[in-house]
Amino acid sequence: GAVVSQHPSWVICKSGTSVKIECRSLDFQATTMFWYRQFPKQSLMLMATSNEGSKATYEQGVEKDKFLINHASLTLSTLTVTSAHPEDSSFYICSARGARGVEQFFGPGTRLTVL
Amino acid sequence: DAKTTQPTSMDCAEGRAANLPCNHSTISGNEYVYWYRQIHSQGPQYIIHGLKNNETNEMASLIITEDRKSSTLILPHATLRDTAVYYCIVSPGPTGNQFYFGTGTSLTVIP
Numbered sequence: 001g002a003v004v005s006q007h008p009s010w011v012i013c014k015s016g017t018s019v020k021i022e023c024r025s026l027d028f029q030a031t032t033m034f035w036y037r038q039f040p041k042q043s044l045m046l047m048a049t050s051n052e053g054s055k056a057t058y059e060q061g062v063e064k065d066k067f068l069i070n071h072a073s074l075t076l077s078t079l080t081v082t083s084a085h086p087e088d089s090s091f092y093i094c095s096a097r098g099a100r101g102v103e104q105f106f107g108p109g110t111r112l113t114v115l
Numbered sequence: 116d117a118k119t120t121q122p123t124s125m126d127c128a129e130g131r132a133a134n135l136p137c138n139h140s141t142i143s144g145n146e147y148v149y150w151y152r153q154i155h156s157q158g159p160q161y162i163i164h165g166l167k168n169n170e171t172n173e174m175a176s177l178i179i180t181e182d183r184k185s186s187t188l189i190l191p192h193a194t195l196r197d198t199a200v201y202y203c204i205v206s207p208g209p210t211g212n213q214f215y216f217g218t219g220t221s222l223t224v225i226p
Contacts, residue, residue, distance in 0.1 A: 002161075004158075006158075032212065034213070034214070036216075043117075043202070043216040043217060043218050043219060044153075044159070044202075044214075044216040045216070046213055046214060046215060046216075049213055091156070093158050093159070095158075095159075095214075097212060102147055102164065102212065103149070103161050103164060104161070104212070104214060105161060106151075106158035106159045106160070106161075107158050108157055108158045109156070109157065109158045111156075
C-alpha cells in the first residue's frame with residue numbers, strides 16, 4: 001500500500017515552454033501533498049504544501065507564479081513549471097499524506113531538463 | 116530549516132548492524148522523528164518513525180533517547196542494497212507535517 005506515482009519520469013523541454021508534472025496517490029486518499037526539488041548532490045528542498053481543494057502554501061523564495069500547483073482531487077496534484085529556463089532543470093519529487101497518517105509517501109521523481 | 120544533525124557519511128560491513136545517529140536537540144514535544152532513505156535518483160523511501168518510544172518494524176529499529184534529543188536508526192543486518200543516503204527528519208504529526216530535509220548520512224555497505 002501507500003504508493004505514489006509521478007508522470008512523466010523525465011522530460012526535456014525548450015527554454016520558455018511550460019511543463020506539467022502529475023503526482024498521484026494510487027491506493028489512498030491524499031489530503032495533503034508536498035512538492036520538493038532536488039539539485040545534483042544536494043538534499044531535497046520543500047517547495048510547497050497543498051491541501052485538497054485549497055490553494056498551495058509556498059515556501060519562502062519559491063515563486064508561486066512560476067510553479068503552479070493544483071490539488072483538485074484527493075488522488076491528484078499537478079506542478080506546472082511555467083516559462084521554464086535552464087536553471088529550473090532539477091529533480092522534482094512529490095509526496096502524499098493521508099488524513100490519518102503522519103508519514104509522507106514519496107513518488108519516484110521527475111527529472112526535468114530545460115535546454 | 117532542518118532541525119537535525121547527522122554525520123556526512125558512514126561505512127558498514129555487509130551482514131553487520133548499521134547504527135546511524137541523529138541529533139535533534141531542539142525537538143518539540145509534538146514532533147515526531149522520521150527516517151527515510153534515498154537511493155540514487157529515486158524518491159525517498161519511508162523507513163520508520165517514532166514519538167517517544169522505541170519502534171521496530173521489518174526494516175529497522177528506532178531508538179530515541181529519553182530526553183528525545185537524539186535517536187539512532189539501526190539496520191540489524193546491512194546488505195549491499197541498503198547503500199543509500201539516510202535522512203532523519205523531525206516534524207509535527209498530522210498538523211503541518213512539513214519535512215525540512217538536512218544533508219543526511221551517506222551509508223555505504225561494504226562487501
